[in-house]
Amino acid sequence: MMLMVSVQNLDEANEAVAGGADIVDVKNLREMVIGSNFPPVIREVRRAFPPPLHVSVTLGVVPNQAGTVALAVYGAGALGATSVKVGFIQSDYPTALRILRESRRALDGFDTKLIAATFADSHLYDGIDPRRVVDLARESDSDGVLVDTLVKDGRNLFDFLDEPTLHGLVMAGKELGMSTALSGTLQVSNLSQLVRINPDIVGVRGAVCTRGDREGGAVDSSAVAHLKDELRQRLVGQIDVYAGTAPRLPTIPA
């Protein structure tokens, strides 16, 4: 499982990578709390962290304008982003699908992966059912899926979608050959649930910021390292996330 840390600038990217982040996700909190950052910032981060380090770009919540979005997606490809996330809130399924298909076409010739994103709390905004994200990705030939939240009021992903639902989405995505990512005000206290669900990527920001403040604080390398170690302990079984409920598998000598 890879750890993705949202950053706003190169300083935060340096902190994230020093703490062990596998992916730095460049965004701009001043635009719709998960909006797009400016091309010079993305370029600067990418130059500092070339492949194989992953630098993803979020477009946040996109307008219902396929051409505008496709051009922004093209920009992410031209900047060398590992992936670009296109999220939908006040949109309908056919419109979102059309936007993703045009985004797919815009990435022709680039290595950048296209990620379809929905929001677990989209019912608050009369948006797309987040459980349709795998359908959207499959029909648009996207490379992966992300389920995030928009509200940043203390509620998180698990306040809107339960563990079995998220596990079902993750497995459906994986079985279609997609990468799968979960995000949305996730904390250390959520790690056991996340490890049981086992998405390919877990995204955080507030949990690794100074004072735990995703907007007023800044990404801190020691907080990233702490969260990464908590995650590792659960992945290798030093902390039992199954509490005795897991199926017993063959014991293999070390």
Added chain:
Amino acid sequence: MLREALVVDGTAKTCRGVIAGLERGMTDLEPGDVVLAIVEDIPTRLEVYAWAQRKSHRVVEERRRGAGYVMYIAKGPGNHVPVLTPTWGEPERANHEMTEVPRSPGARA
């Protein structure tokens, strides 16, 4: 000694994980062909077993590699390779059985 037709390395830092790699890789293989999956954690190991069972593939051999596991998975349905069968939901019982699975028509040894 099993010879794998494909290797899926879950330790590589790629966004797409082991199950996605297995799904894509198995498509072009024949029943009985073996895929080697390298997994680095317990949740993925559990997931591979569950996935294999659901898809009628079989985990036929497994070894530790550092903190992770090397898993050999035979594409289903059916061959003569002994299968490691987890006992789902019954942790108090013996944790696996070796089972001889009859060869299905057309399957390769």
